[in-house]
Amino acid sequence: MISYRVDGAPAARNFLKGYHVMTSPEFVQISMAAAMTVGLKPGLFFRGAKLHCLNLLMLCEGGCKANCSYCGLSRSREKSDTFIRVAWPIYKLDEVLDAAANCSDIERVCVSMITHPDCVADILPIITEIKEKTKLPVSVLLSPTIIKKEDMMKMKAAGADKSGIAIDAATPVLFDKFRGENVHGPHRWDKYLSCLKDAAEVFGKGNAGVHFIVGLGETEEEMIKMIDHVWKEYGAPTHLFSFFPERGSGESMRKQPPVEQYRRVQLARWLINNGYSSADKMTFHNGKITGYGVSDAVMNEAVESGYPFRTSGCTGRDEKCAACNRPFGNERPSEEIRNFPFAPDTEDILLIKKELVKY
Secondary structure, eight states, X not given: OOBBOTTSOOOBSSOOTTOBOOOTTTEEEEOHHHHHXXXXXXXOOGGGOOOOEEEEEEXXXXXXXXXXXXXXXOTXXXXXXXXXXXXXXXXXXXXXXXXXXXXXXXXXEEEEOOSOTHHHHHHHHHHHHHHHHHXXXXXXXXXXXXXXXXXXXXXHHHTEEEEEEEEESSSHHHHHHHHSGGGTOSOOHHHHHHHHHHHHHHHOTTXXXXXXXXXXXXXXXXXXXXXXXXXXXXXXXXXXXXXXXXXXXXXXXXXXXXXXXXXXXXXXXXXXXXXXXXXXXXXXXXXXXXXXXXXXXXXHHHHHHOXXXXXXXXXXXXXXXXXXXOTTSSSOTTSOOSSBSSOOOHHHHHHHHHHHTOO
């Protein structure tokens, strides 16, 4: 049994006297950034960044059944007080939505499933209540291991307009190493791709996104070719993340990928997802990208715009930018920004240019 406390304390693994088990759909966890944005927690973002997507994480008794070795929700993680570097306080869903309805910065709500069978039914009333109370567009981050196509159809009927699938690893071998049989986890590569196909059919081209994490041992070529594959095959844009070691996880000692590597993949992703290039037009040497398959004019315009280096995710009011902009979700505020939650300034662009050509 897992017990929870509503005041923002993390989930505890053991029952504590006086604590009450709290689960979705009545209760949800929200990111610390979201709690700050809607006024449930105090705080300001570095460089005046603003969060535009309310991130909700479902709560189920017993927690996530998966065992992904890099994940803060893994069932075998030593400590469970953070996820994606920060605490996720627990609130009643209606309290969160009341706050969101009065927050002009919020442009979208994303409901994240965990790998737990209760999520399949419990996500539907959450979507319904979001639509009723906020009128905001809703994304669902799906857990392919536990859902079917008809479940997605019910989510869409309830009001979700976009979906995401966190494949994370760029190759079947790496997927199994970090998420599958190698770590005694339930996830399978083929099931994830099958679910992506279904999601693209249910939600439509461009509305079924894929999460990939740079830095799990893949080459730039492998990552870029996978980004290209899901775009061509399923019309699925990539929402890109840079690996960050989760304290207490099985990959807590793994280093982040060099920022130069991340920049090159960011640029390639943007060119692919915006129709300027494709993997077969790009050139590689020893796994690193050496050419992007576009003219110097297109390249310069892309880099100067700063768009390739902004957070990629589900959109809100501006179709060019992600509402799910996750401020400092890939690095500490004291470190160089990997996914810009706002437009990079002139100094940022100058540094990015240097990084793109550094090997």
